[in-house]
Structures are given as C-alpha cells and as structure tokens.
Amino acid sequence: MSEPPDPDEAREEAREVGFGTTGAAPRQDADRWSMIAQSIGDAIIGETLDGTVTDWNRGAERIFGYSAAEAIGRHISMLFPTGMKGEPQTILDRIAIGDSVELYVAKRQRKDGSLIDVSLSDSPVYDRAGCLVGAAKVARDVTATMDAQAKLEESEARLRSVLATVPEAMVLIDEHGFIESFSATAEQLFGYTATDAVGMNVGSILPESYSQQRDGNIGHFLSSGERHIIGIGRKVEGRRRDGSIFPMQLTVGELHAGGKRFFTGFIRDMTEHDEAQRRLGQLQDELIHMSRLTALGEMATTLAHELNQPLTAAANYLSGARRLLADGSPEHLAIVRDAIEKASKQVLRGGEIIRRLREFVARGETERQTEKLGELIREACALGLVGAGESGVEVRYSFNSEVDVVLVDRVQIQQVLLNLVRNAIEAMQGSAIRRLTIETRRVDRETIEVAVADTGTGIASDVVPRLFQPFVTSKKRGLGVGLSISRTIVEAHGGSLWAEPVEGGGTIFRMTLFTGEDGEGD
Known part of the structure; x- marks a missing residue:
C-alpha cells in the first residue's frame, strides 16, 4: 500500500477536488446534497482512489470522534485497528475496478482508541463524465445492536443448556397446536429429532384417543379462557416415534411473545x-x-x-x-x-x-439367594413409611461401602425390616425428636450387622426379658408376634436378633446376616 500523502497538502487538495462541479447550478445541487449528507445520522465519508478522506459529515464525527477538520486529508486507514491496516487497500482495489463492498459488521477504531462494530457500504463514485474519481463510504454504528445480540445469544445458550440438563422434556407449541421448539430431552424421550418435530402437530406425540381431546382443550381455552389444562400437572400418556405408549406427567404453561400466544409443555417420563x-x-x-x-x-x-x-x-x-x-x-x-x-x-x-x-x-427352610442389602433396606423403609408421612420421622442411612451383598430370602428379611421400622415409628409417636437411623457394618468376612435405631420411649423394663416371646406386647393393639416371627426368620438364616437400649432414650435392634462368602483368604 502506498504511503498516505502529507495531511495538510492532502486536506487542501481534497477541498479543491471534492465531488462537486463548477457552475452555479451544479454548486447549488452540491450544497443541497451536502446539507442532506450532514443531516443523516450515519457516517458518510468520501475518499479518493488512494484512500484520502475528502468528505466527512457530522454522523462520521459522532461515530468516529474525529472532527471534519481532523479527518479530511488523512488516510482512511486511521479507522482500522492494528493488524487490519492492509484491509483498506483491499477495499480500494475493489473500488478501482468498479465493485461495491458490503460488510454487515466490521471492527473500526475511534479517535480515542476504542473499537466499535459498524456496518459498512463502500461504493465507487463517478464524475459527470463517467470517470471513476473516488469512493463513498456509509457506516452505521451497530455496537449496541451487536452487544444486545451477543447477550441474547448468551441467554439463549444458557436456556439451551438448562433445557438440555433438566430431567423434564420441554415442547413449545403455538396456539394452533404445532410444535415450535423441541428440547434435547424431548428428542430422547419421543425418538424425534428437533428438526423432525418442529412443525408437527402436538397430536403426533400423543395417543390417537387423546390427541383430539388435547387439541379440543387448547381450542376451548383460547375461546373461553377457562384454564382446563394451563398450569395444572396431570398424568397422561405419550406416544413415541415407534408407536409405543408410555405414562408421562404433563404440565402446560402459557406465554405471549410477538403478539402471539404459545404453550409450553413440561413432560416427565413416569415409566420407572x-x-x-x-x-x-x-x-x-x-x-x-x-x-x-x-x-x-x-x-x-x-x-x-x-x-x-x-x-x-x-x-x-x-x-x-x-x-x-x-x-x-x-x-x-x-x-x-x-x-x-x-x-x-x-x-x-x-x-x-x-x-x-x-x-x-x-x-426355617427358605429360598435364599444373594441380594443387595442396601436395596432391601430402602425398599422396606419405603413400605414401612407408607402412611407415616405426617409423623415427621427423619430417616438416616449409614451403609458400609465395603460389603452390600447378603445371602437371604428377600421377602422374609424385608418382613423383619418392615416389622422393625414400623415398631420404631410407633415408638417415636410421642417423642420430640423422631429420628430413624439404619446402619450396616461388617463384623467379619462372613457376617454383616444391621442396626435399626429410634429415638422413642424405649422398652418397658418388665417387657425386656420376654420381648421376643410370642404374644408379648406393650401396644394397645397387636398380637405381639411380630418380633417373635422376626427372630425366628433371622435365626433360620443362621443369624441373631437382639435389642439394646439407647443412652438418652430409644432402642437399637441389631441383627446379623451372612454375606455368603466362605471366609477363606483373610
């Protein structure tokens, strides 16, 4: 690229050259166009074919920070950031052969050194004789727009990230029931890609017997405003791409955007x-x-x-x-x-x-096989806590990670655990602190111990000696055979079941079970 001329000489030459012509009428036209150019908010810049600035309107002063006196006569490369000094010549080369250059967004440098985003249009300028005399540049500051777009893209990226990680599938439909958006979880759940799903009617992912009712509900809501489906979670059935039907929890929300009404469906697979x-x-x-x-x-x-x-x-x-x-x-x-x-x-x-x-x-002949003890305990607790939701019982587990396999009859041992859990819950009904703790620990290679502790009132001293005898109970209701049966089951498995008082109140029931290992190799 050739060296830019001396600014003072170039400025004087630019004033003499400009893009005007001689004569009264042409000068009046030039004055009129100059006033128009000065009133436009975008930057309008005139250049010679070697890149010297000849015209600089008030929009250019506002956008780039240079006054007309400072800019006219200087080379246009003053607006290009470091590392982009070769680009002005590339644009001028295009202008020299009569091409226009359109840049949707480009980085340019202001007088104070700050960088801004501008949209640019460079066009060749011809005199009345049709000779190419320079270039006209129109620039618009789009920094705010690009920042807003970047923020919007960042927000959309965060939203996509959230929708990609939440367990619920998200489907966005318009007021006519056509799918507008289909999350990654929805793709996995229904078997459609987002590309396939967008534009389909929502009835495609619902059973045939329900899809018409679903559309009817939306139409009824739109016409009457009655919220038959909006904001209310309900259990329905979904239909996968392969035609299989599965249960799902559906919650529908409503939103307005761009003068239109949309519906968001959050869907959870209820199969498991x-x-x-x-x-x-x-x-x-x-x-x-x-x-x-x-x-x-x-x-x-x-x-x-x-x-x-x-x-x-x-x-x-x-x-x-x-x-x-x-x-x-x-x-x-x-x-x-x-x-x-x-x-x-x-x-x-x-x-x-x-x-x-x-x-x-x-x-105690039983059908024994290896079972996961943690799973047995959690299932028995889930069953034992049925109906105890209002009792405020806190359940804590502390399982030994080294061993979790026992050789038992699954149903019988869960019966024992169920009896112990239910007894503990009943014992804590009148206690201020209601905490049920279940622990496992390894006694030796062959034996594991399970402890069920409560914070209840403890066992009456006169009952302790006969606790595991049939028909002995301190409850107002019950036959008193639960603990007797439980000990029989545990002993039939080769283990033991006993009770210990807890300091400060409560009881611990402990039982031992076999891991099924042979005890060799220690």
Missing part, C-alpha cells in the same frame, strides 16, 4: 415411577402374605408341642383297644379290628404332619 409403584404394591402384598404364613408357622410350632402328647396317647389307647378286642366275640371282630386300625393310622398320620410342620418352621 409407575414400575416402582407396581413393585412396591406387589412387595407389600408378598410381605403381608408372608407375615400371615410366618404367624401361622409360629402358632403351628406351639400347637405341635401341645397336641403331640394327646395325639400320641390317643394312638396308644386305640392300639390297646385293638388288642383287647382281639379276645372278644368273633362275630364283629374283623370289622372292629379294621376300624380301629384305620383310626390308629389316621391319628399317627396327623401327628406326623404336625411333627413335620414343626421341623420345617424350626429349620
């Missing part, structure tokens, strides 16, 4: 929640059923002990009668002998059944 509720209900049924069976087993054990002697005596009496009748009248001897022999067999059979039932309960 519903499955968990189903499993919880199933588990509750199983535990209730198991409770009845174990209670029956506990009573059967007692009955076996009480009935075994009279049954044995009855068998002996019948056996003696058979021998006595053996010497009687032969007329009915065969019939009596046969009847007594059958009675003896039936009585013995009943005794054998009771004996086997007692042995089964005593041995």
